[in-house]
Amino acid sequence: METGTMGGTGRPEWVGLPGGLLTLRRLLLLIWTVPLAAGTSLVLGLAVGPVWSAVGLFWLAVLAWGWVLLGRNWRSWRYAERADDLLISRGVLWRAQTVVPYGRMQLVEVTSGPLERRFGLASVQLHTAAAATDAKIPGLVPGEAERLRDRLTELGEARSAGL
Structure with a gap:
């Protein structure tokens, strides 16, 4: 089973951030x-x-x-890939959960500043048609960030083609 997909319980499998961040x-x-x-x-x-x-x-x-x-704060960040959308959860006192439908994604980019590169980290930035639903997953290992970008791009193209 892929990371973050639904398990037998119907609940998403959450993935936390690596310790580098x-x-x-x-x-x-x-x-x-x-x-x-x-x-x-x-x-x-x-x-x-x-x-x-x-x-x-x-x-x-x-x-x-x-x-x-x-x-x-670091422990509060997590994400889960579901069949039709990506969930991002964060926050300790004020918790926020963002749901990004794959069909609404317009751009998925991987960014890494100088400090992030030094610590072997990258961030995935998701852009949608509505600016309020843009989402970011910081502090990923570059390989995981690229895998997630490719998967989300593929799923986004498949879902948007059906519109």
Whole structure:
């Protein structure tokens, strides 16, 4: 059975994102918060007094909080390929589920910026006739992104030919 297709229960088989996206986002969090913590502590310690250097701990609290939130957000992303449409689910507090019918897809592209390429990641962007239903699946392994693009393009062409 193909990844993401319906199982015997009639429920879609959800596929989560690989861990590379979480690693990338957590690394970016470290790159921003650690220098901010050190800089804040140094500047306030020298300008106001040593006790004020403790304000730099605020950025370490932001780091800890962001670390947890990034993990929860990453776990919330998933997608499922069904017979007639693609489901994309995301969100922790505000959950969103996007249903993209194959016949409505106009363009499926795979994108990968410099950081994504460095971490071996790619994103699949789906464009439909209605701008509000455009959808994106970030942080996929390039091979899976290309497979998904080819499959969605094939299914889109087959469904739109029947219109």
